[in-house]
Amino acid sequence: MNVLEELKGAETVGITGHIRPDGDCIGSCMGLYSYLKDNCPQLDVTVYLETPGSEFHYIRDIDKIQTIPDIKKEYDVFFVLDCSSLDRIEPFHSCFENAKKTVCIDHHISNGSFADVNVVDAQASSACEVLYRTLEDDKISKDTAACIYTGIVHDTGVFKYSSTSAQTMLIAGKMMEKGIDYSDIIDNSFYTKTYIQNQILGRALLESVLFxxxxxxxxxxxxxxxxxxxxxxxxxxxIVEQLRLTEGVEVAIFLYQTGEEEYKVSLRSKKVIDVSKIAMHYGGGGHIRAAGFTANGAVHDIINNIGARIEEQYNALSGAENVE
Incomplete structure (x- = not known):
């Protein structure tokens, strides 16, 4: 798919991503926005997202993001990036529903192909990698490149995760050639933490439990x-990434409370366990090595249930080895 081909005859374009946007979501949405502003200045383009963190201040036009949907506006084309299902784009669902044409660009294995046009590659490192393939390289500006590089860096854990491929590195290199300040992007948006963040990270590590x-x-x-x-x-x-780095650990689980006996659960694995299967079992989604879901109940029960799913996978792997 070529993004510009999908926009023939369009005058209004909307863009959104998933709730609680991370680096790949912000990078892909703002990367597409930047690309369209550079190459199709006649288009009326709006990005809808929750307010990004201050660490993404370097992205051009980050202040143009709208946090409240324009329910009266009908978009000719509406893009959803880095999102596997419609329930993950609230509160901007009405913008999608009112659009004449919808396009999804994603890399989640749990994606249900909910748009009119779906460009989904579960093997890609990030939505930004998939997005890059829909753009014309010679039309990618330095500002757009910074967005794409941001998304790749965040969803590969700075090129550490198993989803990082030779193609991923090639695209990252092409973005570097555009003149971006790649070292600052990594330091400022990925590694830099506030004093308070360091404190709560320390507390989470101190109170972590091995099992x-x-x-x-x-x-x-x-x-x-x-x-x-x-x-x-x-x-x-x-926090979950730091837990994952613990020696001998295959699966890291991090929970933070969002309500009475309600928790946001993040899962990470190293090489063996497919955490996306666990997350999808509980109504969530994600990738083989990084996934999440919302859980209700007592923490003890939630951890026990996740542990049972992990044990199932280990048993299945052990059985397969015995058959061989």
Missing amino acids: YDGKCIFSLVTQDEMNFYGVTGRELGG
């Missing part, structure tokens, strides 16, 4: 703790 013979680790941040430190779920990014 399943040290192959799994989990930690929890309660609402009371979030209120004490004055943080929201957005400031908790990076």
